[in-house]
Amino acid sequence: MRHTATLTALVLLTASVSAQAQSTIKIGAITSVTGRFAEFGKMQLAGFKVGVAEVNRKGGVLGKKLELVIEDNASDVNKGLAGAERLVNAGVPIVINEYSSSLVKAQAQYLARQKVPNLVVASSGDDITKPGSDYIFRLNQPATEYARVILNIFRDNKFKSMAIIAGTGAFEKSVADAAQTIAKEYGIQVMDDQRYDKGLTDFRPVLNRIKAKNPDGILMVSYAEDSVALMRQAREVGVKPRLFAGGAAGFALPDFVKDAGTAAENVVTATAWIPQLRYPGTQKLNVELKAALGGADPSYHAAQAYAGVLVAAEAVRRAGSADREKVKTALNALTMQTAYGPIVFKDYDGFRNQNPLAMIAQQVQGGAFVPVYPKTVIPKAIKFER
Amino acid sequence: MDSAQLTAFTQTLAQGLLTGGLYALIGTGLSLIFGVMKVINFAHGDFLAIGMFITLALFRAFHLDPYLSLLVAAPVGFALGYAIQRFVLARLGDRLSEASMLATLGLGLIISNTLLLTFGAQPQNINVPYAIQTVQLGGVQLSIPLIVAGLGTLASIGGLNYLLYRTELGRAIRATAQNPLGAELQGVKTTNIQAIVFGLGVAFAAIAGVLLMPLLYAFPTVGENYTTKAFIVTVLGGLGNLPGAVVGGLVLGGIESLGAFYISNNYRDAYGLVAFLLVLLLKPEGLFGKTVKRV
Structure with a gap:
């Protein structure tokens, strides 16, 4: 509780020193300030801070300052519920x-x-908005989109076959399952689909098996440490598809390039947001997030948190009051353009209140991420392994 | 089996055996300690984690090559093991073996939580230029760090053999293992010998940790899995039987790799456990039974 109070104070302070409790509109936020997801929580706090500052600079909500009440779930489900x-x-x-x-x-x-x-x-498991609920809205892309952007690249480059290696966690499973479905739709043969439990550290046998089958593409979905191990061992066993692809998560983090070094070269990964996107305000947002992070590069999680504050504030503004039912109705009808991307909540393909936003693909070239897909990011040419 | 398949099979087997060599190194330490003191060291994997984190810390602080960390990790491991036997385990006296079991379990918890508080829970890597370098041997491609790990294992186990069978200290260790009271009566200082043996066992775990670091990432509870592996290895070979532990390690590495290659990676840990249960069921004294001379 004390932690929460300090955080609220912090956000308040940055938002407005003079704001009084009675003259603010309070909206809630839950994130992982501590615990194993703290790295992402740090990004989100920066996004919240930039978002609140922007809303208040433009006059706040309903004539009052916006205040964000942040609860720390300590990366734990019970604390999150509390x-x-x-x-x-x-x-x-x-x-x-x-x-x-x-x-x-x-x-x-x-x-x-x-x-x-x-x-x-920020959460991308399909099952959050599929089937979803009248009260659950999601502005970021669902796991299916992570697979689709990679499979689009495979299809556009006439890949005939692919292999999948994915963890058994909720996110990895969602992406890998979606990849299976989309591969069928695109006529790409899935030659191998290996799922692994957390804690596995030796991928060599699987990679050897895939090497013998020689697929055009390999899609890997895993968290940070595994993505480094996977790419190192892939180079080690000498498996050589035309393209290695990662389904975001571990592969999209700056640490992946740093830790995997040359093993990461030419790896393509899906990502939700990059500063090179051509939405209005994207550059400015990147600069502000970087400042809020003390000079560190923001990940897409920061941009998502920023967009969340803007959308929530806009919903309350359109509802004309802090009434929950009115805010829900306002969200249903809301369309707006943010530096994260266009926001509209739709029902489609079994999703409910889901923002239909496409993912971006980037590739490690010369030790840094460069955008390679889609055309709207002014992509660089993709480099193939063979 | 076409040639691509054959290469894949050979490569998988070779990598499995090299990984198995590391299991053997870890298992040898555990087996040595059991052979002399009849103590099962449940903190064995945590000593391996210490080796990994020493390597990580030295690399981060001084950019020290991971293999040079051996010069630090092995003596630190030995000193730690020596102190633990001398000041913790020896004080438990002749109580039931449950006492030493609980003591080592507790030590393991202390170690992993200290590492957690010092280094954090997130997995950490070091990136060395030769991490993905390989050599080609007739179509089979093997990574340099994995081969170095194999050679390190050979050297360590060879060194231990020399120590045990060619030196006066080795004779004292073997005597203590055979009959502590008899050895004591012959003038062997068994408390000292036992502490040296525990130190050697822990040093072996720490060496394995150093050899693993360029191949893997470190996190505070990385040891849990390796305690289990070490236990399987020693049971396969017969508890307290050193050559048995080496063969047990190679067998486990081979079974895991080929199982993951032909059946599924998902049951990787299960292949070793199945072999473990089969051995316990059919040949409880280990694959080599009592026919092989013990330490």
């Missing part, structure tokens, strides 16, 4: 919901049962 409960009791009109799919799903379902609209900004 935090959600506190936000429900605090009477916030809307809650911004964060990163890890397994935490977010529990928090989102609880909030939906309490009839509190919640806006998921």
Whole structure:
């Protein structure tokens, strides 16, 4: 609790020193300030800070300053639920919901049962908005899109076959399953699909097997440490597809390039947002996020958190009050353009209240990520392994 | 089997055996300790984690080549093991073996949590230029760090053999293993010998950790998995039987790799455990039974 109070104070301070409790509109946010997802939480806090500052600079919401009440779930599902409960009791009109799919799903379902609209900004498991609920909205891309952008590249370059290596976690499974479905749709043969439990460190036998089958593309979906191990061992066993591809997560982090070194070269990965996107305000957002992070490069999670604040504030503004039902109705009808991308909540393909936004692909070239897909990012040419 | 398949098979087997060599190194330490003191060291994997984190810390601080960390990690491991036997385990006296089991379990928890507080929970890598360098041997491609690990294992086990069978200290160790009271009566300082043996066992685990670091990432609980592996290896070969531990390690590495290659990677740990259960069921004294001379 004390932690929460300090954080709120921090955000308040940056937002407005003079703001009084009575003269603010409070919205809730849950993120992982501590625990194993703290790295992502740090990014989100920066995004929140930049978002709140921007809303308040432009006159706040309904004539009042915006205040973000941040609850730390400590990367733990029970603490997340307790935090959600506190936000429900605090009477916030809307809650911004964060990163890890397994935490977010529990928090989102609880909030939906309490009839509190919640806006998921970073979690990508398909099952959060599929089937979803009237009270759950998501502005970031679902896992299916992570697979689609990679498979689009495979299809555009006439790949006939591919192999999949993926973890068994909720996110990895979602992406790998989606890749299977899309591959069928595109007529790409899946020659091997190996799922592995967390803790596996030796991928050599699988990579040897895939090497013998010699597919055109390999899609890997895993968190940070595994992505480094996978690429090192892939180079080590000498498997050589035309392209190695990662489904975001571990592969999209700056640490992947740093730790894997030359093994990471030419690896393509899906990502949700990059500063090179040509949406209005993207450059400016990147500069502000970087400042909020003390000079470090922001990941897409920061941009998502920023967009979450803007969308939540806009929903309250359009609702004309802090009434939860009115905010929910406002979200349903909302369309807006943010530096993260266009926001509109739609029902499609079994998703409910999902923002239909495409992913971007980037490739490691010369030790740095460069955008390679789609055309809107002014892509560089993709480099192939063979 | 066409040639691509054959190469894949040979490569998988070779990598499995090299990984198995590391298991053997870890298992040898565990087996040595059991052979002399009848103590099963449940903190064995955590000593391996210490070796990994020493390498990581030295690399981060001084950019020291991981293999040079051996010069630090092995003596630190030995000193730590020596102190633990001398000041913790020896004080438990002749109580039931549960006491030493609980003590080593507790030590393991202390080590992994200290590492957690010092280095954090996130997995950490070091990036060395030769991490992905390979050599080609007749179509089979093997990584340099994996081969170095294999050679390191050979050297360590060879060194241990020399120590045990060619030196006065080795004779004292073997005597202590055979009959502590008898050795004591012959003037062997068994408390000292036992501490040296524990130190050697821990040093072996730390060496394995150093050899693993260029291949793998370190995190505070990395040892858990290796304690299990070491235990399987020693049971396969017969507890306290050093050559048995070496063969047990190679067998485990081979079984895991080929199982993952032909069946599925998902049950990787299960292949070793199945072999473990089969040995316990059919030949409880280990694959080599009592026919091989013990330490």
